[in-house]
Amino acid sequence: MGCLEDLLYRSRVIAEDLQFQGPKAWKAAQPHRKVLGHFQVYFPEEIAHAAGMLPIKIVGGGNKLEARRADAHLGSFICSIMRSTLELGLSGRLSFLDMMVTHPICDAARHLAGIWTRTFPNQPAQILYLPQNPNSKAAVKYLYHEYQRLQRDIEQIAGHSISEEDLRKSIALYNENRSLLRELYNLRKESPWLLSASESFVIVKAGTILPKEEHNQLLREILSLLPERNAKPQDKVRVVFVGAFCELPPIEMIETMEEMCYVVDDDFLIGLRWLTEDVSCEGDPLWNLAAAYIEHSTWASTQYDCHKPKEKMLECQVRAARAQGAICAAAKFCEPGVDDQIAYAKHFDSAGVSYILVEFEEKQTSFERLKMQTETFAEAILFE
Numbered sequence: 001m002g003c004l005e006d007l008l009y010r011s012r013v014i015a016e017d018l019q020f021q022g023p024k025a026w027k028a029a030q031p032h033r034k035v036l037g038h039f040q041v042y043f044p045e046e047i048a049h050a051a052g053m054l055p056i057k058i059v060g061g062g063n064k065l066e067a068r069r070a071d072a073h074l075g076s077f078i079c080s081i082m083r084s085t086l087e088l089g090l091s092g093r094l095s096f097l098d099m100m101v102t103h104p105i106c107d108a109a110r111h112l113a114g115i116w117t118r119t120f121p122n123q124p125a126q127i128l129y130l131p132q133n134p135n136s137k138a139a140v141k142y143l144y145h146e147y148q149r150l151q152r153d154i155e156q157i158a159g160h161s162i163s164e165e166d167l168r169k170s171i172a173l174y175n176e177n178r179s180l181l182r183e184l185y186n187l188r189k190e191s192p193w194l195l196s197a198s199e200s201f202v203i204v205k206a207g208t209i210l211p212k213e214e215h216n217q218l219l220r221e222i223l224s225l226l227p228e229r230n231a232k233p234q235d236k237v238r239v240v241f242v243g244a245f246c247e248l249p250p251i252e253m254i255e256t257m258e259e260m261c262y263v264v265d266d267d268f269l270i271g272l273r274w275l276t277e278d279v280s281c282e283g284d285p286l287w288n289l290a291a292a293y294i295e296h297s298t299w300a301s302t303q304y305d306c307h308k309p310k311e312k313m314l315e316c317q318v319r320a321a322r323a324q325g326a327i328c329a330a331a332k333f334c335e336p337g338v339d340d341q342i343a344y345a346k347h348f349d350s351a352g353v354s355y356i357l358v359e360f361e362e363k364q365t366s367f368e369r370l371k372m373q374t375e376t377f378a379e380a381i382l383f384e
């Protein structure tokens with residue numbers, strides 16, 4: 001086991017690796033096995049894992065990648081994560097992928113599979129149609145059939161048919177990952193001075209490309225060392241950050257907010273934490289995965305669920321985290337994010353929850369305005 005600082009440094013290196021060295025090495029060591037890339041937000045990685053594939057989450061290029069080639073392919077009103085994801089492909093960084101899966105989460109993303117198929121004919125692209133209406137009685141059955149369809153494609157590309165036992169083992173592995181992530185987030189809520197939001201962000205982000213077995217090991221080691229960390233509580237306000245369900249804020253942006261606040265909860269990489277409880281390994285495992293998506297899942301701007309009104313879900317999140325306010329962000333040109341900002345503001349005005357609205361872009365490098373906004377927000381909370 002390494003020391004905590006080494007493990008945090010390793011997480012950051014993995015999280016910022018735009019050359020995907022880890023997945024490339026994984027594939028070079030076992031060339032018969034395949035890699036599946038999937039775009040934000042949620043994807044049932046267990047299915048690809050059970051087929052012997054390495055599923056990796058494609059989350060854009062951040063502020064270290066210039067989207068020169070992609071700019072020529074996409075309109076200027078398209079969000080940055082779409083551009084940088086295409087740039088990762090056009091620059092050859094994702095040439096090791098054997099399959100790409102996207103989701104119609106918004107008008108921009110619904111075209112990604114088509115663009116991918118035309119641009120990279122050697123990398124079959126699929127769209128996973130998650131239910132538009134999760135409140136329909138047929139939603140679980142519909143999703144079960146959709147997962148079966150996807151499973152057939154995955155089996156064909158992997159050259160490996162998936163048995164129920166394969167899938168149960170993968171579900172158990174991913175249950176452990178989700179449980180460790182819940183532990184990490186609980187620790188941050190209880191003792192945010194032991195683990196900052198930016199540190200937590202890179203630990204979780206490392207899990208977008210690490211094999212799940214390795215990510216579980218990393219999480220176990222970090223969680224065992226954190227309680228002994230030599231850190232003292234500071235006099236900072238507690239806030240919840242939302243709006244990063246798809247495009248991710250630059251790490252420097254999180255660090256800027258943390259100068260004034262403890263960010264005690266957030267929706268960074270919410271797709272990896274989408275299922276909120278263990279998925280049952282009894283019975284039909286594929287059905288259980290579909291049922292968990294509908295019945296035991298969190299919420300995000302990309303899904304409308306009348307049982308989970310987003311503004312009320314966010315208020316509950318703020319109260320459960322004993323936060324004093326919320327930073328409601330939206331990525332530039334992100335329609336679902338901007339729409340929800342309006343709902344949050346309206347609800348919080350009547351519910352008496354303090355909040356600020358901010359806009360960000362993954363390629364952003366200057367944070368002066370955000371710093372001023374967060375400082376003013378924190379002071380207003382402290383002196384209210």
Ligand code: SF4
Nearest residue numbers: 079106109246247334
């Ligand atoms: S950031 Fe928003 S607009 Fe862009 S792909 Fe994601 S959901 Fe769609």
